[in-house]
Amino acid sequence: MSKHLDSVYLSSRLTLAVASGLLSFFAYPKPGLWPLIFVSVAGLLISVRGATVARAALVGFAGGFAFYASQCWWLSQYLGPLPLVALSCIQALWVGLGLALYALARRHTKTIFGSSILFASLWMAREWASTHIPYGGYPWSRLAMSQSESPLSGWVYFGGFSLLGLVVALLSALVVEWLPNFWAKRSEGLTSRRSFAAPILVLLLAVLVPSLPPIANAKAQLDVAAIQGNANAGLFANTRRGEILENHLDATYELLRNEPSRKLDLIVWPENASDLSPIVDLQARQWISDLVNVDAKAPLAFGTITSNGSDLFNSSFLWEPGVGITDQYDKKRPVPFAEYVPDREFWNQLAPDLIGLIYRDYAFGERDAIYEVNGQKLGVLICFEVAIDEIFYELSDQGATAILSQTNNADFGRTDQAWQQLAIAKLRSIETGLALVNASTVGPSAIYDRGGQMLDKSGAFERDYLVAKIGLTDTKTPAMIFGRYLDYVNLAMLGLAFAWMLWRSILERRRPRA
Known part of the structure; x- marks a missing residue:
């Protein structure tokens, strides 16, 4: 079968994606079971591994909707379900786009780490887009926000929420990419103690680094x-x-x-x-x-x-x-669609009763x-x-x-x-x-x-x-000095990586066939 076709049932992918998105609810406060965010992210990744770009977009949208709707259900407390559904759909579009790009680019990665860092980098870029576009974005439900009681929380000292989110996504992806490779080698009798060296080193690094931040002396x-x-x-x-x-x-x-x-x-x-x-x-x-x-x-x-x-x-x-x-x-x-309504005339035509509840706009x-x-x-x-x-x-x-x-x-x-x-x-x-x-x-x-x-x-x-x-x-802190540039560096590197992939594809198409 061609590597561009998908042998997994779409219903299976959708079920896993939605279940993984819903699971994220328990990782954030008030449940606060922070290790579950790794399971949630890993499940979303597995749901699109090997999928076609179109399927990855659809599956990503479904998982993204469940991811946001489960965490931010409180938006419907007084205004009803419409704002929650609308917001979750917008955020799900970004998740679908991010996972579609992952499905497209993963074909060009050759190593476990390369595939994992691609996923983590795309997730980080997706979070930046979600928190900025449209109308200033929606800055909630970032991976870092599940980790306030986690031993990984200290990563924000070095690079802010974006770096901690990158670490969470990277660790989740490394597990997803490493385990199949490990089981394949084990079935062939090729595993040894060295097989665990790299995962243990990565885990120790992830836990020890955030324990290093000093507390500044009070003046x-x-x-x-x-x-x-x-x-x-x-x-x-x-x-x-x-x-x-x-x-x-x-x-x-x-x-x-x-x-x-x-x-x-x-x-x-x-x-x-x-x-x-x-x-x-x-x-x-x-x-x-x-x-x-x-x-x-x-x-x-x-x-x-x-x-x-x-x-x-x-x-x-x-x-x-x-x-x-x-x-x-x-x-x-001020919060869009709560403290003011951007493009009020346009949105009022679509939902006049709801927009009418927000009768004043804060400057x-x-x-x-x-x-x-x-x-x-x-x-x-x-x-x-x-x-x-x-x-x-x-x-x-x-x-x-x-x-x-x-x-x-x-x-x-x-x-x-x-x-x-x-x-x-x-x-x-x-x-x-x-x-x-x-x-x-x-x-x-x-x-x-x-x-x-x-x-x-x-x-x-x-x-x-x-x-x-x-x-x-x-x-x-380093986050206040350098962290503000991290997202832009990540976006630039992703842009260069996709430009390189596009250039390679063009060259391969122009190459004469034997």
């Missing part, structure tokens, strides 16, 4: 509190006016009553913590002023909605004792993302921005010594979304080498010291406060 400390008001601050919440603000005030005063002698350097409230903007609401201004100036005597970072002319922003303020509002950050990457912020507290630069981000690589490169370039991640998870109810986001926050702390304060409206919230060490954590859907002393450092 200063900050005593921080994160407040979780347990407020129903969702897009469609029917709360009493001022209720969300009152929830966070109550939780903050509970902290002050329980720890009266503690001299805090900063209090962090979540995204949308004040449903009344103190810019326009006198009562909110008075409440916050009393808290900051009289009772806490500490700066407060909190989220609210602001406007500038016709532009609406998802914002964060820094309010300092005796001064008032001294800084403001406006979310730079893209342009302010810098640095707050200065006690002479130290603190980087600020809002909600889904924690999953966007470029946000962290910018914070690092601006000299951030710690990160404040303010988020509102109320829209996703008691799903896994907030737990997945918390895992991302921990990985970002390891990646940047910086302490990170993740304050959520409904939880879970957490405070991580440099290198992802957890200092305090809350549960979900409970009023709570977290306090800890975090270390501040301006030492940059």
